[in-house]
Amino acid sequence: MGDLRLQALANYCTFKDFNLVKRCLYMFAAVPREDGSLPACVFEKPKLSAASDYIVDYDALFGPTVYDYAVASGDTETAIELWPTVLKSMNMALAHLTDIHSGSALMRMIRGEVLMGIATITVTAMRGAAHRATC
Numbered sequence: 032m033g034d035l036r037l038q039a040l041a042n043y044c045t046f047k048d049f050n051l052v053k054r055c056l057y058m059f060a061a062v063p064r065e066d067g068s069l070p071a072c073v074f075e076k077p078k079l080s081a082a083s084d085y086i087v088d089y090d091a092l093f094g095p096t097v098y099d100y101a102v103a104s105g106d107t108e109t110a111i112e113l114w115p116t117v118l119k120s121m122n123m124a125l126a127h128l129t130d131i132h133s134g135s136a137l138m139r140m141i142r143g144e145v146l147m148g149i150a151t152i153t154v155t156a157m158r159g160a161a162h163r164a165t166c
Contacts, residue, residue: 032059032071032089036096039103049104056097056109060116067119069093091124093117 039052058073062081070081071089094117101110 032069032086032092032096034072035059036092036099039096039099043099043103047103049100049106052100053104053106053109056100056113059093060113063116063119066123067116068123069116069120087124087127090120093120 035052035055039055042048042052058075058079059069061079062073063069064081064085068085068087068090071084071086072082074080074082097110097113097117101107
């Protein structure tokens with residue numbers, strides 16, 4: 032996931048092969064763990080499968096990678112279709128936010144505000160995705 036993000040950002044400024052990035056995003060989205068976490072990497076052959084390593088940072092990175100793709104390509108349909116995966120992976124990342132009282136109202140409020148912030152940013156990005164990214 033981390034390599035995909037960096038390679039996609041470089042791609043947007045060079046080859047602009049949006050189909051390649053889109054394909055990779057869908058491959059990650061196709062193999063989530065039962066809890067919604069996304070694998071750190073995927074294997075395409077002999078059949079699409081998830082690696083055994085899961086990194087919470089990469090759960091948090093999937094959303095921004097989809098966002099960057101939508102802005103660079105103008106393809107909001109894909110971003111909207113991947114939205115449930117973005118939310119599930121962010122929920123997994125946010126599950127690691129904890130304090131002494133992990134069930135406290137404060138932690139529920141923080142998680143809620145973070146999710147609302149992500150939703151606001153994503154909706155804004157999708158509305159403005161018609162303006163292609165420039166490098």
